[in-house]
Amino acid sequence: MTNQESSSALGAIVKDMGGQLIVADLATAPGSNHHDSGKLISVFRNIFAGEMLR
Numbered sequence: 001m002t003n004q005e006s007s008s009a010l011g012a013i014v015k016d017m018g019g020q021l022i023v024a025d026l027a028t029a030p031g032s033n034h035h036d037s038g039k040l041i042s043v044f045r046n047i048f049a050g051e052m053l054r
Helices: 003-016 039-054
Strands: none
Touching: none
């Protein structure tokens, strides 16, 4: 199974449960296994802003 197929399958499961799968590049650099705090903050800000508008 490819990454795209896995993401699609996981997205379908999450949607069935009433959620939304959000995929974002959070790495500090290509190939890194560390999170970039600025990217992480930005993604969380967008998620929580959307939740507050509901």
